[in-house]
Amino acid sequence: xxxxxxxxxxxxxxxxxxxxxxxxxxxxxxxxxxxxxxxxxxxxxxxxxxxxxxxxxxxxxxxxxxxxxxxxxxxxxxxxxxxxxxxxxxxxxxxxxxxxxxxxxxxxxxxxxxxxxxxxxxxxxxxxxxxxxxxxxxxxxxxxxxxxxxxxxxxxxxxxxxxxxxxxxxxxxxxxxxxxxxxxxxxxxxxxxxxxxxxxxxxxxxxxxxxxxxxxxxxxxxxxxxxxxxxxxxxxxxxxxxxxxxxxxxxxxxxxxxxxxxxxxxxxxxxxxxxxxxxxxxxxxxxxxxxxxxxxxxxxx
Numbered sequence: 001x002x003x004x005x006x007x008x009x010x011x012x013x014x015x016x017x018x019x020x021x022x023x024x025x026x027x028x029x030x031x032x033x034x035x036x037x038x039x040x041x042x043x044x045x046x047x048x049x050x051x052x053x054x055x056x057x058x059x060x061x062x063x064x065x066x067x068x069x070x071x072x073x074x075x076x077x078x079x080x081x082x083x084x085x086x087x088x089x090x091x092x093x094x095x096x097x098x099x100x101x102x103x104x105x106x107x108x109x110x111x112x113x114x115x116x117x118x119x120x121x122x123x124x125x126x127x128x129x130x131x132x133x134x135x136x137x138x139x140x141x142x143x144x145x146x147x148x149x150x151x152x153x154x155x156x157x158x159x160x161x162x163x164x165x166x167x168x169x170x171x172x173x174x175x176x177x178x179x180x181x182x183x184x185x186x187x188x189x190x191x192x193x194x195x196x197x198x199x200x201x202x203x204x205x206x207x208x209x210x211x212x213x214x215x216x217x218x219x220x221x222x223x224x225x226x227x228x229x230x231x232x233x234x235x236x237x238x239x240x241x242x243x244x245x246x247x248x249x250x251x252x253x254x255x256x257x258x259x260x261x262x263x264x265x266x267x268x269x270x271x272x273x274x275x276x277x278x279x280x281x282x283x284x285x286x287x288x289x290x291x292x293x294x295x296x297x298x299x300x301x
Contacts (some may be wrong), residue, residue, distance in 0.1 A: 007282025014069040014278040015271050018114050030116035032105040033269035037103020072172045101133035111277045112293045131211045146185045154178035198280040202293050
């Protein structure tokens with residue numbers, strides 16, 4: 001019987017055993033570093049405000065006429081700088097995806113074997129992590145391509161209203177049409193990314209398989225007849241993240257935002273990250289003993 005709630009209690013038990021029995025600052029800082037790497041390249045956000053079809057400056061807004069004139073006069077320089085910035089950002093994304101792929105297996109190994117090591121798992125999981133990285137990179141490029149295609153489609157549809165400087169039927173059709181395709185496509189890609197992190201990576205780790213073989217096993221042996229259970233798993237994960245987020249916000253306030261700094265946040269809130277890693281592993285374990293990833297504590301050397 002596959003349950004979305006049964007793995008919660010064992011996950012809490014594993015958190016206590018891994019991080020508090022016994023408590024070790026070294027383990028927290030080392031395992032926290034693996035968690036920090038695993039979170040690199042996990043996503044981002046952006047915000048925008050304003051009406052792209054508004055042709056007049058708002059009251060109190062600065063006059064952009066001089067800036068537009070300067071850009072028009074130095075267009076080749078602007079394009080060159082923009083291209084360099086785009087290439088730099090893309091290179092950083094690739095780097096973060098690569099580091100995050102290594103960190104995924106390092107953190108998974110640390111949680112599964114209740115140990116805190118950096119150099120040995122970094123080397124041992126190089127092959128698996130490189131294959132995992134390539135698939136993550138495909139998802140990133142697919143997301144970028146989807147944004148560009150939908151953005152271009154939206155501009156073409158809305159072009160009459162853009163020229164007219166109004167928000168009319170064409171603009172509305174662009175938002176509803178291209179926007180719907182973009183949202184649906186990003187949701188599908190996000191679903192692939194979640195399954196990759198939560199289940200494909202553990203399958204690769206458990207059976208020492210490549211990404212394609214692990215996907216095939218997930219699709220052939222686990223997903224059939226259990227799709228709604230996976231939907232329930234992610235709904236429960238979302239609900240569990242609500243109190244976790246409140247704890248993170250409280251910790252940031254109590255530490256004057258020191259706990260939100262990169263790496264330090266992974267150490268300060270390590271129990272939360274370990275819990276969610278254990279929760280997904282516990283859910284996978286319900287499909288059979290062959291999928292048991294978390295091992296008993298290793299005897300002290």
